[in-house]
Amino acid sequence: MTGNAEQKNVYRVQGFSCTSCAARFEKNVKNLPGVKDARVNFGASKVTVYGEATIEELEKAGAFENLKITPENERVEARKEPFWKTHGKAVLSAILLLAGYLLGQRFGEEHTLTAIVYAASILIGGYGLFNKGMKNLIRLQFDMNTLMTVAVLGAAAIGEWGEGATVVILFAISEGLERYSMEKARQSIRSLMDIAPKEALIRRGNEELMVHVDDIQVGDMMIVKPGQKLAMDGVVIKGTSTVNQAAVTGESVPVAKTVGDEVFAGTLNEEGLLEVKVTKRVEDTTISKIIHLVEEAQAERAPSQAFVDRFAKYYTPAIMILALGIAVVPPLLLGGNWGEWIYRGLALLVVGCPCALVISTPVSIVTAIGNAARNGVLIKGGIHLEEAGRLSAVAFDKTGTLTKGVPAVTDFIPLGEKDPKELLGIAGVIEKGSQHPLASAIVRKAEKENVDLSLEVEEFQAITGKGVKAKVKGELYYIGSPKLFAELNVSNLSQEMMNKIEEWQKQGKTVMVLGTNKEILALIAVADEVRDSSQDVIQKLHDLGIKKTIMLTGDNRATAEAIGRRLGVAEVKAELLPEDKLDYIKKLRNDYGSVAMVGDGINDAPALAAATVGIAMGGAGTDTALETADIALMADDLGKLSYTIKLSRKTLAIIKQNLSFSLGIKLLALLLIVPGWLTLWLAILADMGATLIVTLNSLRLLRVKG
Incomplete structure (x- = not known):
């Protein structure tokens, strides 16, 4: 990709209600003129756009769901919509449904007034549903909205006004539950976003001022008082304290921090005053990376999710065809009653709605x-x-x-005529150039013994898997495993020495040997706790x-x-x-x-x-x-x-339970169609119940403790 395609912008999306809506929004965004590609992350409610698109164009692409788009880094205060605005239509629709039921009891289900009240309930409660469903039907896109629209309109057409209105209300409740469950799952990520403060006390020159995290630079001096959270990652320059790092590392026990120690944004300073030199910008802090990686993780499709998506792609059209067959074939070929078989076909459409199936995996993951x-x-x-x-x-x-991973020298045995301190100094200066973890143990030992490590090292070379060699004061020295010196065929590798090496090794110590290509000069034992x-x-x-x-x-x-x-x-x-x-x-x-x-x-x-x-x-x-x-x-x-393995196994078990339960409920309901026992309202109640049970089952994962 070149030109505009290299431009990549990430936006947060408010208003997703289902995975199929997210897929449709992604398709709409891809079709925008300046967009080369787009990727929607339903779990994190984000869209990544490759190319150019304005927020107005993106919101137009999501107009079918009334989506609100904001740039990823812009802080958005979640506006609490008044209850009447979000649920007013559903409540009014439910009141009209109850009124229709009471009128039906008084004047009969066939009465015009009863039908009008039910029709009003259907139109008010199902307007959004019909709007999406009819557009999808025209485009031959079969999703939950299409199934429900056909079922409700079909029920009205055969005079089952009450059942149609009940389906509308129960579907609205089911969608609300779906939205709530995803919000509840996403909340665990949102709580991470609010861990780190949005501003910090910074010292610049002689003055101290509160600065927003976006304006804090690498190298700034941050002052953190006891009881305050750190706003940025950094290194302690002055002070000693204990810091609770649970937000970042999950450790419940506070960690002691002093000069030179690394500290992280979002952690809590408990006791002392700390002066911290900022080492990362706000978008590069560890907590920011965690949030970013967790959100990206939600976009990664799990194998079971990919299976469900493939299954739903063929399942929904198959349900439409099967429902049409049930409604048409018995009356045409077997002389069945049209009204009765159309009703059964509609019941199949409703029970076939894959709500519980589609949400079962993403909410768990x-x-x-x-x-x-x-x-x-x-x-x-x-x-x-x-x-x-x-x-x-x-x-x-x-x-x-x-x-x-912090080895220490436990034994140092010099051999031959050279001064032990001189030998330790030679070992120390050579190992200063090595990346091996055990090398640092020898360097630390030399520093502790106040040995001079300023000698010049020449021709340093690593011998892969065996050790290192280098020239010190013009003489070539080797440090490495006993095997290396056996290969060098040195003169003083005695049986007594081999016994000592074996004895140390049996104690769990690693033995390193210092010498030349002619003789061994010292044995060094290093142990890692x-x-x-x-x-x-x-x-x-x-x-x-x-x-x-x-x-x-x-x-x-x-x-x-x-x-x-x-x-x-x-x-x-x-x-x-x-x-x-x-x-x-x-x-x-x-x-x-x-x-x-x-x-x-x-x-x-x-x-x-x-x-x-x-x-x-x-x-x-x-x-x-x-x-x-x-x-x-x-x-x-x-x-x-x-804990991780336990959580993963629990997740797998819950996904299997959810899929089995969702498909089992569908199968049971399908069997009830044969004797004609499945009513429309029972079908939607079965679907809604399955969605609720699947959701609550998934949310049990919040109780798995670390």
Whole structure:
């Protein structure tokens, strides 16, 4: 796409009542002259327009539903319409229906006055319905409005005025319930939008002033008093406090923050005064990204949603044809009564209305994704939500996932003549250039011992999967695994040394060796603390019926197996390079079908992408985790994993219940048509009841706790 097509604008839409209306609005927008493409997100009530279109043109495209359009970033105060304006027609229609019923009791159903009152009830309550239905009928577009319009007009034509009026009222109630349920589900996202304050106290020069978040710049100094919420992401420059991060990470326990720590918009400063240097603009804050990704997630069609959409596409026209057949065939071929069979055909039209079926999946998906976001779990689409419910195997990266990822040097044994501090200094300066997590442990150890790290390093080179080499003071040194030095065939690799290395490895420590290509100069043991929650999480996954848990690590086998045994992991794969992890995930997918990979989202990106569901730890403040993973656990809390699987399984179960119940009610009602027991009002009541039950069942997902 070039030119105008590159222009992309996102708008919020007020007034969507059903998925078919959203689809029709999308089609209308695509047909606007300056628009190349458009995408409607029904769950988040948004439309993305590629090309050029004015708000007036967009509102004209949505005039059939009286939609209101506003730019995405513009704050809109939801106007409370007066009750009479939104429900006045339905109430008046219901009063006229009651009046018609009373007149029917007095003068009989056939009386002209009764028919007139019923007709008035139908026209007042069903005007909007007929308006949409007749236009759709002319265009041969078969949706709920078309079915209802034909059914009500047909009922009036055969003199069933009372039934026609009842259908109009019950359909209005059913539509209201549908709208309410989607609003309730969307509310969980809207509550996220209101978490962060809209202005903050900023110090510029010597003065302090309240500034709207849109006008706050990166580098501004934000002052946050105790009891206030942070308006922007930043880094603490001055002060110490505890901050409640539940809004972003789902953690209920406040976190201590001091100089140099990262803080997030929407979190609550509890105790001390903080001065925070702003590091991101308002649209780039973590909470903004969460909201954006959650809204995008709602646009992603879950497999069950795609099935329902395909099904409804053929189902509605099929119901129209079947209803026509029931109304016409028996009277023509079998001498049946025209009035009776037309009535049965109309009852089929009404009961065939796919309201409950169409809403059953989106309301469940939107509710679950919203609930997860409030509990610090970011699920990036309905498909990932469903897949997480089907998992058979879960693979974990070790460092930073099952362990804290902050290794420390536990043992340092110098060999030979050189001064221990000099050896630690050589190891420290070389590892300063390495990206490996264990390298930082050696650097921290050297800094703690006040060793000089200003030596110059030359010809630094990583040896993939084995270690690094570099020249210090003109001499070439290696730091890496014992395997590397076995390959170098150094002179002093004794059996005693191998026994010491093995002993450390059995204790779960990683052994690093410093030396030249001729001799070993020092042995360094590094250990990474296991997370307190890891063992409990592995146990919970086994209790949930996960068939296999696997730990994948580049660490040596002895260390990995020591940690694996301690945690209760079913299988340990050690000494893996990134491509080995990728191959193993592919093998797991062949063996188990649905596999999750849990990592920190920074390394292991290929393995996260290859898994059925990639789950990243610590999404807050880590852009990579938010981008690469299908699901991000916003806090560094592995405990959220079992909650996510539980929520996903509950969602899958509720979707299945909803679909089965919706189709079961239809089937039962169809069977009642045969003996002629299905009345029009009973048909619409069955549909309305199904919609209500499906909605309430979906909203149960709000009760799944993190």
